[in-house]
Amino acid sequence: xxxxxxxxxxxxxxxxxxxxxxxxxxxxxxxxxxxxxxxxxxxxxxxxxxxxxxxxxxxxxxxxxxxxxxxxxxxxxxxxxxxxxxxxxxxxxxxxxxxxxxxxxxxxxxxxxxxxxxxxxxxxxxxxxxxxxxxxxxxxxxxxxxxxxxxxxxxxxxxxxxxxxxxxxxxxxxxxxxxxxxxxxxxxxxxxxxxxxxxxxxxxxxxxxxxxxxxxxxxxxxxxxxxxxxxxxxxxxxxxxxxxxxxxxxxxxxxxxxxxxxxxxxxxxxxxxxxxxxxxxxxxxxxxxxxxxxxxxxxxxxxxxxxxxxxxxxxxxxxxxxxxxxxxxxxxxxxxxxxxxxxxxxxxxxxxxxxxxxxxxxxxxxxxxxxxxxxxxxxxxxxxxxxxxxxxxxx
Numbered sequence: 001x002x003x004x005x006x007x008x009x010x011x012x013x014x015x016x017x018x019x020x021x022x023x024x025x026x027x028x029x030x031x032x033x034x035x036x037x038x039x040x041x042x043x044x045x046x047x048x049x050x051x052x053x054x055x056x057x058x059x060x061x062x063x064x065x066x067x068x069x070x071x072x073x074x075x076x077x078x079x080x081x082x083x084x085x086x087x088x089x090x091x092x093x094x095x096x097x098x099x100x101x102x103x104x105x106x107x108x109x110x111x112x113x114x115x116x117x118x119x120x121x122x123x124x125x126x127x128x129x130x131x132x133x134x135x136x137x138x139x140x141x142x143x144x145x146x147x148x149x150x151x152x153x154x155x156x157x158x159x160x161x162x163x164x165x166x167x168x169x170x171x172x173x174x175x176x177x178x179x180x181x182x183x184x185x186x187x188x189x190x191x192x193x194x195x196x197x198x199x200x201x202x203x204x205x206x207x208x209x210x211x212x213x214x215x216x217x218x219x220x221x222x223x224x225x226x227x228x229x230x231x232x233x234x235x236x237x238x239x240x241x242x243x244x245x246x247x248x249x250x251x252x253x254x255x256x257x258x259x260x261x262x263x264x265x266x267x268x269x270x271x272x273x274x275x276x277x278x279x280x281x282x283x284x285x286x287x288x289x290x291x292x293x294x295x296x297x298x299x300x301x302x303x304x305x306x307x308x309x310x311x312x313x314x315x316x317x318x319x320x321x322x323x324x325x326x327x328x329x330x331x332x333x334x335x336x337x338x339x340x341x342x343x344x345x346x347x348x349x350x351x352x353x354x355x356x357x358x359x360x361x362x363x364x365x366x367x368x369x370x371x372x373x374x375x376x377x378x379x380x381x382x383x384x385x386x387x388x389x390x391x392x393x394x395x
Contacts, residue, residue, distance in 0.1 A: 001387070008122075009114055009118050012117060013376060017110075019043070023036065023106035023110065026095060026096060037079070057136055063130075068127040071159070075115060079106070101368075110375055112382070135148060143298060159343060161386070162336045162347045165378070176303075176315060176325070177327040181301045181302070182298075183300050186262075194207055194211060211286055215278065222271055232329075233267055235258065260275075303347055312324060350378045
């Protein structure tokens with residue numbers, strides 16, 4: 001049966017490309033994906049799949065009951081875009097100023113719809129139930145996954161598979177990590193209140209720029225001196241705002257913003273506590289005050305060791321050992337983590353890099369693009385993992 005499904009997926013590939021390019025031309029930002037959600041729901045319905053809309057917000061969930069007994073498997077794709085101006089020179093360039101699919105979510109969505117179409121055409125031969133999770137707002141915390149889970153999208157689901165196209169992985173390759181695959185992604189903002197004054201009389205002021213500079217450097221000691229070096233942590237101050245255009249005026253406040261990335265929950269907690277202690281002590285030492293806002297983003301994504309081993313084996317069977325990469329965990333964030341917290345899950349990467357079509361730019365770049373054939377590989381591994389899982393459950 002798998003060969004028939006793969007052959008049919010290949011036949012409808014031009015339709016997947018067309019749908020993907022439509023999404024690419026008319027992207028929508030996180031929490032604003034009304035038209036995108038409608039397009040996805042209409043497509044699923046056209047395949048004779050039961051559809052629920054408005055799941056947790058803009059979420060769309062499709063249910064396909066197969067003709068044979070089996071477990072319930074969920075497949076997930078996301079469909080939001082980013083606030084970036086599309087600078088590619090292609091016919092399907094974004095028509096929406098300042099908004100583009102710069103992370104491949106249009107690829108994920110079209111690819112999963114292709115899987116839905118193929119499975120729906122052979123539903124009598126499919127075991128169990130397939131749940132198609134089309135998620136909104138992956139790019140912007142608090143994201144859409146948590147809300148969809150809270151709305152019950154995983155009720156009755158036994159296992160979840162998700163995929164992401166990778167711009168740094170050549171087309172034809174698959175990347176799989178066991179255990180942690182993406183990091184917890186937190187953000188922070190620190191406002192330092194000093195005392196403004198004349199640049200020629202710094203002794204009459206409390207200089208928040210000098211204070212902020214010290215804090216930026218001191219925060220780096222958390223990773224290098226306060227956390228077990230065998231446990232990963234990234235703490236980056238990415239914005240330092242303060243002062244005006246005048247060259248001789250000490251401002252009364254500065255603002256620091258940044259991100260913290262961790263895997264281990266104890267490390268995550270320790271980093272926040274250390275940050276607060278360092279900032280507050282630094283302010284106290286010079287008579288300044290501060291406001292610290294620490295926002296927890298998505299948790300780390302954990303790939304179930306048992307299920308991921310099986311998915312890796314299936315990928316090697318389908319594409320060959322040489323095309324399956326044992327991928328290290330990355331420090332990027334991904335709210336697929338919320339699905340993985342609730343059910344055994346595997347989140348894998350499919351290659352989209354192809355220099356021949358200038359698909360070499362990183363994710364979130366104004367010229368980001370990927371080889372659309374990655375949709376076929378994603379679809380094949382979704383189908384292969386689904387059927388292999390059902391076969392194992394039936395003994």
